[in-house]
Amino acid sequence: MTPKIISHLTLSCCLFLFWFPCVHSQMYPFPYRQLLDYNFYDRSCPRLLMIVRYNVWAALKNDTRMAASLLRMHFHDCIVDGCEGSVLLDDTKDFKGEKNAPPNRNSLRGFEVIDNIKTDLEIFCPSTVSCADILTLAAREAVSLSGGPFWNVPLGRRDGITASQKSAIEQIPSPIEPLQNITAKFTSKGLDIKDVVVLSGGHTLGFAQCFTFKRRLFNFEGSGNPDPALDSSVLTKLQSICPNQDAANSNLAPLDSSAVRFDNVYYTNLVNNAGLLESDQALVKDPNTATMVNLYSGNPFLFSQDFAASMMKLGNVGVLTGLNGQIRKRCGSVNY
Structure with a gap:
């Protein structure tokens, strides 16, 4: 030759x-699996990021609460069996999933935003982008458009074809749960105590329904009295928003005093005993987490930086890639 x-x-x-x-x-x-890739859709769906950002921007313009809703939905998806879009699945006569599990029922919002993004993407790049990737990107855009950090999102997730109410009940942290239990739920997903503190800072955005914290106002731990750790002026204000009546259970109170802007006020509130949820205020009672709370209360840049890093970790939990799962044509139902 x-x-x-x-x-x-x-x-x-x-x-x-x-x-x-x-x-x-x-x-x-x-072998039927690959790592997520920052450039995964560059050729197959080059308009993806623009479509997601526009739809999230439009949703926030119409409803400023939507930023917190999209961020929370992403967390509730990932913390339950991984980031595979299972929280988006509608119940059917043969299927009961996460969407209507007690921690999510009448609580999660923003499904229509994800559906709108999916509808647009199916026009420009049909059967290409997973709902799990859409939700992950939407959460990033919601934070960024609210004044928070922007982080690069590796893509290539595929959608799960199953979901479990039981898993949602067992794996989603409760606002009245001990910090030790919440930390265990995080570490079971490969996250750590720092991620607990940082991702709890997502409560810089949004509101909570009264039933999630009302016992702090009237009957803390069965004492018949308010939580003694709660600042008295905050207590009075919250009792006016959430009177001790069942009819007030769905009333909304801001998670911090700047509930539509991403900042570090959440941590300042905790230091001042003005955290809304028991699970939030518990962060200053444990010396391991209190140190970080104090650090972030005085350093908004560091909080933003660490929040972006923890969100990247969260978005990689339990992902499906390769030939696992599917690319749903509709986010609310599996392909048959």
Whole structure:
């Protein structure tokens, strides 16, 4: 074989080896799994980021609470069996999933925003972008558009085809749960105590229904009295929003005093015994978490930086890739 022929063969082999894994990263993963990729949809759906950002912007313009709702939905998806879009699935006569589990029923909001994004994407790049990726990106945009940090999101998640009410009940942290239990739920997902403190800071956005914290106002731990740790002026204000009546259970109170803006006021409130939820205020009672609370209360830049890092970790929990799961055509139902 002549040197010229060998040279051509070598070049062809190198080009083939260079091209082959790029195709397989999206189409034919081997061995049926690949890592998430920041450029996953660059060719298959180049308008993705623009479509997600516009829809989230429009939703926030119409309803400033939507930023917190999208962020919370993403967390409730990922903390239950991983970030695979299962929280978006509607119940059917044969299927009871996470959406209507007690921690989510009449509480999670923003499903229509995800559906609108999916509808637009199905026009420009049908059967290409997973609902799990849409939800992950929407949460990032919601935070960023509210004045919070922007972080790069690796993509390539696929959608789960099952969901479990039981898993949602067991795995979603409760606002009245001991910090030790909440931390255990985080660590079971590969997160750590720092992520507990940082991701709890997502409560810088949004509101809580009265039933989630009302016992602090009237009958803390069965004492018949308010929580003695709660600042007295905050107590009076909350009791006016949430009178001790069942009819007031769905009334809303801000999670912090700047509930539609991403900032570090949440931590300042905790230091001043003005946290709304028991699970939030508990962070200053434990010396391991109190140190971080005090740090973030005085350093908004560090909080934003660490929040972005923890959100990246959260978005990688239990993802499906490769040939696992599917790309749903509708986020509320599996493909049959």
